Each structure stands twice: as structure tokens, then as C-alpha cells.
Amino acid sequence: MAVFSLTRQAPISATAWAVLLYFVFSTAAIRGEEAAARISATAQSSVPVQLSHSALPGLILVWCPPGTFLMGSPKGELGRFANEAPAETTLTHGFFIQSTELTQQQWGALRTSNPSSFVNPSNPVEMVNWEDATGFCEELTRKSLAEGLIPKGWRFDLPTEAQWEYACRAGTTSALNDGSNLASKTGADPGLDPLAWYEANSEQAAHPVAGKKPNAWGLYDMHGNLWEWCRDWFEFKLKGGNDPAGPTEGSSRVIRGGSWYIGSPSFCRSAYRSSYGIERRISHLGFRIALVPSPRP
Numbered sequence: 001m002a003v004f005s006l007t008r009q010a011p012i013s014a015t016a017w018a019v020l021l022y023f024v025f026s027t028a029a030i031r032g033e034e035a036a037a038r039i040s041a042t043a044q045s046s047v048p049v050q051l052s053h054s055a056l057p058g059l060i061l062v063w064c065p066p067g068t069f070l071m072g073s074p075k076g077e078l079g080r081f082a083n084e085a086p087a088e089t090t091l092t093h094g095f096f097i098q099s100t101e102l103t104q105q106q107w108g109a110l111r112t113s114n115p116s117s118f119v120n121p122s123n124p125v126e127m128v129n130w131e132d133a134t135g136f137c138e139e140l141t142r143k144s145l146a147e148g149l150i151p152k153g154w155r156f157d158l159p160t161e162a163q164w165e166y167a168c169r170a171g172t173t174s175a176l177n178d179g180s181n182l183a184s185k186t187g188a189d190p191g192l193d194p195l196a197w198y199e200a201n202s203e204q205a206a207h208p209v210a211g212k213k214p215n216a217w218g219l220y221d222m223h224g225n226l227w228e229w230c231r232d233w234f235e236f237k238l239k240g241g242n243d244p245a246g247p248t249e250g251s252s253r254v255i256r257g258g259s260w261y262i263g264s265p266s267f268c269r270s271a272y273r274s275s276y277g278i279e280r281r282i283s284h285l286g287f288r289i290a291l292v293p294s295p296r297p
Contacts, residue, residue: 072271097291099218101287140289157290186265199262224259253277
């Protein structure tokens with residue numbers, strides 16, 4: 001019989017969801033059909049839910065319910081760029097997203113070699129290109145379906161850019177996901193320090209995941225540490241609307257979040273957008289996985 005416990009956590013900020021539920025399951029006990037059943041049950045929730053899952057060691061997935069938000073940034077936001085013109089965006093389907101960047105330990109569960117420059121099992125895996133990241137997600141999907149760890153009709157993937165920003169914001173409309181705005185767009189920003197490893201405080205290195213304050217939904221390192229690959233091809237203008245997923249082709253893929261390297265406060269904002277070619281492998285770029293309906297809406 002599975003063992004699990006239910007705890008509540010009060011909202012971290014006034015702009016966060018009124019209720020935040022954390023379901024913490026024993027990953028040793030909940031496997032197979034029961035793990036898949038928990039995902040199906042959680043996907044009915046209208047509030048964020050966090051659960052641990054045995055597909056990877058230490059994997060925590062956060063349920064992000066469907067919703068509408070303003071993607072991008074307002075004209076007056078300090079440090080904003082022209083490609084952030086706001087667009088009302090609706091995610092008609094909820095999704096799960098990993099609470100941290102994928103760690104080197106988790107990478108090693110499916111891969112025999114570690115490409116990272118800053119070797120530490122608790123650090124995020126880096127030096128992975130977009131195809132490395134999506135290939136990992138595809139293999140994890142095959143393995144999890146074969147073992148009954150996820151329901152049919154779901155798959156692991158990179159989040160879309162819209163999913164990433166929705167999860168990062170966790171109900172906020174500010175530059176940072178704790179409800180605050182930047183005091184400085186370059187150099188050090190004392191308001192960013194509790195949330196992110198970036199150029200001013202990183203000592204020019206990646207750090208173990210979950211070392212900074214999470215957002216109201218329990219997601220760590222959405223600001224700083226490593227840039228994170230998203231699913232979409234990059235385009236300059238945000239489209240908004242229902243379930244945007246970027247153009248069907250392009251020359252580079254979206255990255256989000258800022259990093260420990262050249263990670264000025266402006267680059268770490270919730271709305272900041274950039275991209276790299278899919279072949280790019282660098283020591284300040286990694287990813288976090290999402291569990292999404294398949295095929296995508």
C-alpha cells in the first residue's frame with residue numbers, strides 16, 4: 001500500500017495563488033500503475049500541486065493548472081527589451097514541470113557520460129544542446145510508459161516558452177517571481193540575490209539546484225543558475241492567444257531564465273527572452289523537463 005502525506009503551505013506573496021498544496025509521495029512505494037494514477041488524479045486539480053515521482057531520482061513535478069496570464073513585460077519595467085511586448089496568453093491544458101533544473105544525477109539515470117563542466121551530482125547538467133535535451137525527454141517518455149509510470153496520452157518534453165513563463169511567474173506580474181521589481185538592470189541587485197545565482201554573486205560557476213528561494217509554486221532557479229532550453233523556435237514577437245508554441249521552423253530555439261555567466265539582472269527577469277542555435281553546448285545552459293499532454297494542444 002502506498003504511503004503519502006498531505007501538507008499545506010501558506011502563500012508566499014500576496015500575488016501568489018491563495019492555496020498551494022503539496023502532495024509528497026514516497027517514491028519507493030509509488031510506482032507503476034499507481035504512479036500513473038496519481039498523475040491523472042493530480043491533473044484534475046485547479047491549484048498548483050507538487051508531487052515526487054520515481055521516473056528519475058529526486059524528481060519533483062509541479063502541476064500547473066490551466067490559466068490565462070499576460071506574457072511579456074510592461075513598457076515601464078526596468079531592463080525590458082523590445083521583444084517582450086505583452087500578449088495575453090491562455091494555456092487551455094495544465095502541465096507538470098520539474099521543480100528544479102535537471103541535475104547531473106538525474107541525467108546519469110539515462111546517460112553513461114556526464115558532459116558538464118562543473119561536475120557535482122547536485123548541480124544542473126550543462127553542456128547539453130537542444131537535441132540532447134529533447135532526446136533525453138524522449139527516452140524518459142519511452143521508459144516511463146513501458147514501466148507504467150505515466151499515463152498514456154502524456155509525455156516528457158521541454159516546456160514551451162509560454163509554459164515556462166507561466167510557471168516562472170506563478171501568478172506574479174512583476175519582473176521577478178517573488179512579486180518584486182529590479183532596482184538595477186546591471187551589476188548587483190539585492191532583490192535578486194535571494195532568488196538567483198547570476199553574474200554578481202555566482203563566483204563564475206554553476207551551483208547545486210534549489211539553493212535559492214523558490215517561487216510560490218515551489219519552483220527553484222527559474223531566475224539564474226543556468227539558461228534553460230524551451231521547446232519553441234524563436235520569433236521576435238510574442239503571439240499570445242491559446243497555447244502558443246512558436247513558429248514551425250526557425251534558426252534558433254528559445255532559452256529562458258538567465259544564468260551564472262553574463263547574467264545581469266535584466267537577463268534574469270521573468271519576461272526576458274533569448275535564443276541559441278540547437279547545436280549550442282555551453283556551461284551556462286541546461287534544461288528542466290515538463291510532463292505534458294501528448295500530442296500537444
